[in-house]
Amino acid sequence: MRMNLWSDTRTRLVPPPLKLLMILALVLGLIGPSAMQPVRAAGPLYPDLATTNPSSLYFSRVTMSDGVSHHVLRLSNTVWNVGEGRLELQGDPNPNGSSRIYQNIYDHPTGGSRVSQEQMNSDLLYHPSHFHYHFSNFASYQLLQRDSSGAYQSTSKDGTKTSFCIIDYARLNASGPAGERYTSCSVTLQGLSVGWGDTYLASLPEQWIDLGFAPLGNGFYAVQSTADPLRLLNEGGRVANNVATTYFSVQNGAITIGTSTSPAPTGVSGRVVNTGGSSLNCRTQPGGSIITRLAAGSTVPVTGAVQNGWYPVTCGGRAGWVSADYLQVSGTTTPSPTPTPTGMIGTVSNTGGATLNCRTQPGGTVITRLEAGTTVPVTGALQNGWYPVTCDGRSGWVSATYLKVGDGATT
Structure with missing residues (x-):
């Protein structure tokens, strides 16, 4: 039975003085129907994973599990959270090595309330020997090669890394918390805060593409990184930015980074x-x-x-x-990747007199600080707002916002 607010039944629930005050407030417009409505809970905020272009490419030799030395292409890779909500994985490890693992969805970037918990599948694995869990297939790496038609085709060469521990490694923009929230390969919680990325450096174990027993021959190639390739995570349906590609050429064992936006000719x-x-x-x-x-x-x-x-x-x-x-x-042949010219110089500018950080990688640790007006050699093409440079005698990265790049012959 629907209750009438002003019925005799309702009168027994509201003391007469309070009832008179409510009537007066309604008449005077002090309260309205909206003031008497329940407050709606905030909606879910989802993460949105984005991959930066693979960087710091170089060749190396590694002795694999077969006991034989393999040629590998090493690379650094960063996956970061550009969404409105955090990525949080919660584990429930069992002594026998199996684990139920969940993705938690909240209504606020930090704090707030958990609005849903979704159980993931068996591609999330618990490692008893490490006492933490890894997310299998969090990212995949694949080598592409340009064919005679100019199209880049998949090869049989791909990454051997199969599982990842996910933490806040570097803050890439100011949309999220100022400090990292997920700091270790916890037995129960791992994740990526809003605006934070997790970087795997090229020097780390298994951070490579296995090339087999022979070095990579001369030609035009691309290395493609994909975050969450099996679409195991709930990103609110946003997966368009999960893939990033770095184009490069090889000549006598030397790598030259090219652009990823070379236009295709007509006829493709x-x-x-x-x-x-x-x-x-x-x-x-x-x-x-x-x-x-x-x-x-x-x-x-x-x-x-x-x-x-x-x-x-x-x-x-x-x-x-x-x-x-x-x-x-x-179709017809696609133009070759455009190599960065040798002798390119970058000048620190637009800093308002402040210094510019030169980092180990985009958003990484600081190698040195460059004074306004100083110059550095630029060693590669612009990648996602960062230039690779040489600073303090080693390879580094600086924000393109504060670097004016030109021919080294120009003063």
């Missing part, structure tokens, strides 16, 4: 594949609204190189984007 097309007969969405931007749906087997003009797992195309008579996972590209 893509055919819709791997959809199981379903259509492929062509979107206004990676992860954006749908322009049209492309039937399996249909073709579209490809207007540029792959960028973070998406191809720019023409669909529905306008510019659009489709997932590279479902597009087989072929």
